[in-house]
Amino acid sequence: MTETLLKIEHLVKKFDDNLILDDINLEVKKGEVIVVIGPSGCGKSTLLRCINALEPIQGGTISLDGEPIDDKSRSLSVLREKIGMVFQSYELFPHLSVLNNVMLAPLKVQKRKKEEVKEEALTLLERVGLKEKAGSFPRQLSGGQKQRVAIVRALCMHPELLLFDEVTAALDPEMVREVLDVILKLAAQGRTMIIVTHEMQFAQAVADRILFLDGGSIIESAPPEEFFEHPKTDRAKQFLNTFTFEAVKTPHKTIKEEED
Amino acid sequence: MPDLGLEVLLKGQNMVRLLEGLWIALRISLTAVVISIPAGILLGAMMTRKNRVVRAVLRLYLEIIRIMPQMVLLFIVFFGTTRAFGWDLSGETASILVFSLWGTAEMSDLVRGALISIPVHQYESGEALGLRRVQVYRYIIIPQTFRRLVPLSINLITRMIKTTSLILMIGVVEVLKVAQQIIEANRMASPNAAFGVYLAVFLLYFIACWPISMFAKYLEKRWR
Numbered sequence: 114m115t116e117t118l119l120k121i122e123h124l125v126k127k128f129d130d131n132l133i134l135d136d137i138n139l140e141v142k143k144g145e146v147i148v149v150i151g152p153s154g155c156g157k158s159t160l161l162r163c164i165n166a167l168e169p170i171q172g173g174t175i176s177l178d179g180e181p182i183d184d185k186s187r188s189l190s191v192l193r194e195k196i197g198m199v200f201q202s203y204e205l206f207p208h209l210s211v212l213n214n215v216m217l218a219p220l221k222v223q224k225r226k227k228e229e230v231k232e233e234a235l236t237l238l239e240r241v242g243l244k245e246k247a248g249s250f251p252r253q254l255s256g257g258q259k260q261r262v263a264i265v266r267a268l269c270m271h272p273e274l275l276l277f278d279e280v281t282a283a284l285d286p287e288m289v290r291e292v293l294d295v296i297l298k299l300a301a302q303g304r305t306m307i308i309v310t311h312e313m314q315f316a317q318a319v320a321d322r323i324l325f326l327d328g329g330s331i332i333e334s335a336p337p338e339e340f341f342e343h344p345k346t347d348r349a350k351q352f353l354n355t356f357t358f359e360a361v362k363t364p365h366k367t368i369k370e371e372e373d
Numbered sequence: 374m375p376d377l378g379l380e381v382l383l384k385g386q387n388m389v390r391l392l393e394g395l396w397i398a399l400r401i402s403l404t405a406v407v408i409s410i411p412a413g414i415l416l417g418a419m420m421t422r423k424n425r426v427v428r429a430v431l432r433l434y435l436e437i438i439r440i441m442p443q444m445v446l447l448f449i450v451f452f453g454t455t456r457a458f459g460w461d462l463s464g465e466t467a468s469i470l471v472f473s474l475w476g477t478a479e480m481s482d483l484v485r486g487a488l489i490s491i492p493v494h495q496y497e498s499g500e501a502l503g504l505r506r507v508q509v510y511r512y513i514i515i516p517q518t519f520r521r522l523v524p525l526s527i528n529l530i531t532r533m534i535k536t537t538s539l540i541l542m543i544g545v546v547e548v549l550k551v552a553q554q555i556i557e558a559n560r561m562a563s564p565n566a567a568f569g570v571y572l573a574v575f576l577l578y579f580i581a582c583w584p585i586s587m588f589a590k591y592l593e594k595r596w597r
């Protein structure tokens with residue numbers, strides 16, 4: 114029996130009087146990859162931000178390895194070391210080189226030895242094809258390269274749980290692939306991850322379980338085959354329909370037919 | 374060749390006197406800079422706090438100092454305080470006081486601007502990596518603020534140096550006043566001295582300010 118890594122019980126999140134997350138319950142096992150999908154504004158980002166306590170919560174509990182996470186906890190920094198997060202927009206530190214971006218937290222938070230951290234950082238950068246960019250500054254990188262560095266920066270902390278919030282949403286289409294490939298590799302290594310994405314094919318490929326979030330609640334939670342082939346709720350069906358396009362050209366109207 | 378009145382500069386101690394005048398101008402403005410920078414950083418950081426009262430008071434201070442011509446400030450502090458409080462400030466002390474009030478106000482606005490221009494995501498990325506609040510400031514926010522701030526504050530420093538040309542109005546014998554005295558003393562012997570002497574003053578200000586602004590340009594380029 115695999116153990117539970119993250120446990121969310123009756124999570125309630127409000128912004129002022131707006132209920133954003135309403136009684137969320139979720140258990141994530143070690144090694145599990147969860148993909149969260151849902152319409153814009155349904156609270157996906159907020160859910161991830163609650164998990165690493167960037168947002169205070171108004172009710173319920175979140176615990177990692179059985180330890181409760183809350184924004185006032187004194188061991189918050191220790192907990193956050195165990196949770197790596199990558200955001201939608203590039204959040205590298207512009208005044209630090211790629212290598213120093215990656216090394217900052219291992220050195221300052223975990224107080225690890227510089228030599229050892231540097232070696233690991235370079236190995237990780239090599240794995241995402243960016244070793245030769247170690248000395249570059251963020252402004253010299255493309256969007257896709259920045260996101261790969263951001264992933265490496267999170268990995269170098271040896272997190273037990275990785276959170277990805279639409280990491281490819283701000284990228285040009287030709288760069289999406291290189292970033293998703295990195296995440297697929299992480300899944301293959303057995304990393305525990307919660308991924309928010311709008312890339313449905315990627316979701317299908319990477320997920321052990323899809324969570325469909327709408328109106329602040331988990332509407333469906335199912336393995337990808339089941340969710341994409343046979344969504345149970347109308348809301349999920351509707352949502353999935355927004356990703357498929359009906360053909361607008363009827364056969365007799367195509368240019369080819371007209372030429373015939 | 375027209376008589377540019379340059380020979381006056383070589384007469385007696387004239388050049389040395391001009392340099393002494395420049396030194397006084399620099400001493401006043403740089404003392405004010407040394408006071409303004411830390412005070413401005415402190416007030417600027419306070420301006421980004423949530424406390425409304427603190428923010429309103431600081432805003433008021435900034436606006437008043439900005440609206441008031443520096444000359445009026447100098448007169449209020451130099452002549453006004455003598456009358457109202459019986460203080461007997463020297464011209465130099467009054468100048469340092471005024472320049473510090475002014476520099477602090479301008480500096481605080483620069484600091485505030487630099488601080489709020491750092492996106493909130495920078496704080497969050499740092500925190501998400503497990504950095505403590507202090508560490509986020511130390512390793513992420515302050516270095517970035519500093520980079521934005523240095524070129525701007527150097528600009529302020531050169532403005533403060535140049536504005537010392539006003540303090541002759543409250544009787545401080547700085548470089549411009551020395552120039553006037555020299556021209557006045559040589560009115561008969563070299564009627565054209567004005568050109569040469571003011572040219573020398575121009576060059577002296579230039580020599581004092583130019584390296585400072587070049588340094589700012591250099592930093593700007595290096596940090597982008």
Ligand SMILES: Nc1ncnc2c1ncn2[C@@H]1O[C@H](COP(=O)(O)OP(=O)(O)OP(=O)(O)O)[C@@H](O)[C@H]1O
Pocket residue numbers: 128133152153154155156157158159160
């Ligand atoms: N700081 C905030 N203050 C007030 N309301 C907020 C704040 N952040 C988010 N919200 C609201 O919470 C709701 C959920 O936002 P969230 O960013 O979690 O949505 P999302 O599912 O990630 O959407 P998207 O797919 O567009 O990223 C939205 O209605 C949003 O307006």
Ligand SMILES: [Mg+2]
Pocket residue numbers: 157158159278279
């Ligand atoms: Mg979002």
